[in-house]
Amino acid sequence: MISAKPHLRTTSLYKILEYNYLIFPPVLVLTFYVCYAFFRFQLDKLNISVAGGWDWTTVVHVLLTFICTFAQAPPYSNVWGLCLPMRPFAYARAPLKRSFKTLRICLVTKGTNFETVLNSVHQWEDLRQHSYLRFHVVIDDENCEELRKALPSFVQIIQVPGPNIFRTRKAKYKARALEFYRQQQNLSKEDWVLHLDEESLIDAASVQACFDFILGGEAQIGMGTIYYNGVNHWQNSFLSAAEVTRISDDFGQFQLPIRICGRPLLGYMHGSWVLINGAVENAITWETACLAEDFWFAYNAVSRGFKFGWLHAVVREQPPETLRDFFRQRRRWYTGIFSIPNVFVRLSLMTTVIGPISFFVWPLFTLLNKREPIPHWLFVWLLWNSVSHGYTIVVASVLQDLVTAGVSWSSLIVHAAKSVVLWPFVHLLQAFALVSCLWQPAKGFAVIAKS
Known part of the structure; x- marks a missing residue:
């Protein structure tokens, strides 16, 4: 091997x-x-x-x-x-079409999975030589002092204030944290945000794919392939097999419409390993009570005519650890998608x-x-x-x-x-x-x- x-x-x-x-x-x-x-x-x-x-x-x-x-x-x-044809090196081989100022890596966490966050952030150490990168951990909990102290100094910690201080019109849960981050960062069209879940493991290939997408592409939103081999690979056969079905869906339901039409099917977008231009975030915002905030964002981005592209690199994550977590995760996704007011x-x-x-x-x-x-x-x-x-x-x-x-x-x-x-x-x-x-x-x- x-x-x-x-x-x-x-x-x-x-x-x-x-x-x-x-x-x-x-x-x-x-x-x-x-x-x-x-x-x-x-x-x-x-x-x-x-x-x-x-x-x-x-x-x-x-x-x-x-x-x-x-x-x-x-x-x-x-x-x-x-x-x-996938043409995975199309962006890398394309002439330069635009420039940018910063690529902000944004990891959102409640802080409950302490070691998971530290393991993900540890992967960033080898990426610090890129002057365009900014490393951010958004903590959506006021009682995470231990996590704040454990994170390395090159990571900027962004604490989401309590509901009495930071009020939103609709945004709840992760969407609320993302909306605070968007407002706090004052993003422009020269800024890009790479959104990650707390267990998302990126590497040099992931970052290079982002650079190639930004410099050689025309799309404003990028999404890539996720493999579920970061931790506990095939420790539970059923749960690992369940994530293989998601990888299979990446070929079609997620990737194919983007490759052919430059937009996802309706609003099918990952919640992690998503690269978004700052101007797009400001146009769409994260003001939603939808439990599937990623689907909601993509659905509205499609309706506004923004263009999507595919990031040909792999980010590693992990499957749920129990059937109960698997079931709860799917129920949250399905409830959120069903809340979109569209019969299709x-x-x-x-x-x-x-x-x-x-x-x-x-x-x-x-x-x-x-x-x-x-x-x-x-x-x-x-x-x-x-x-x-x-x-x-x-x-x-x-x-x-x-x-x-x-x-x-x-x-x-x-x-x-x-x-x-x-x-x-x-x-x-x-x-x-x-x-x-x-x-x-x-x-x-x-x-x-x-x-």
Whole structure:
């Protein structure tokens, strides 16, 4: 396995992804052919026909599969995002188009995950040679004197005042802290802010990607890929597999609309590893009570016509440590997104979370229910749905492991297999979290435990 420093492993990864359009499509086609041949052989052994006609089960499955497939925007977005040219070095190779004064690294914390914050800030030590950088930790708690003393001197600590001193019209929780930071910093169009969660681990490649984006790009907002291998990598199989599904979604739901249209789908934006121009922050602000302040910000930025781009570097984070934290985290996201007053946002969320379950449930039901024959084309379509989604999960798992120190080739294979097997159960739990928000929305901003 690769044993270099994180930023060197990242650079090596993107040298491979520069040729993604030559690597992944033929491998996907070969994978589908092998699966097709295998299942046709198994069905023939079991005397199950895939050359039948139409009956009521066929009609139901075609309609449901059609709805859940084409409700995605666009259909098979993860596959398209994986196979279309990524051009990861486009900004680095572009001529200089603009200048800037400062890049401010902003980490927001409640201070409850003390060691996590210190570990993240420790990664900044090697970045201090860049004169453009400013290092800021925003503490949204008045009783964090111990954390203030533990942070290194090169970090500027910004304490969010209590509600009696700093009042907002709407902003609550993290949005309130971000709004105070925005006002306190007096940002201009020559300033950029890199927003991070308290467990986000950046390196030289991350910062260089920001510089390239600012100097060689035209977009005002950048978002990048997050891998969940910073801490506790595959210590809990289910929780790690759940984050692999998020990496898979980065190819399509998050990255593809930005690469093609220069804007995210509706408001799908990460809450961390987000680079925003100061003038954009001043135009949109963080004045929102939405529990998904990142989605709200992107949704409003899209409506105002601001342009987005993709940061081709990896920031490392960690999965939740318990199922309870996983469930609470998803409920907060879904409650926040559902609060956006747009029917298409809500439909998109429901089809994104619930729809993929059909790619596993319906083929099994169709093939095994009384062994009723189905049309051959429907068999091919249902198999394609499962194989293509499973393929993106495998690729996401493998790419994450390739930039993780100490992962053996055997572990890489096991992790990929676990990700595929656990993927339907992850979606079932997420679907339950989504449905639970319909009758009892999440209350407050749950800060999950991190190590």
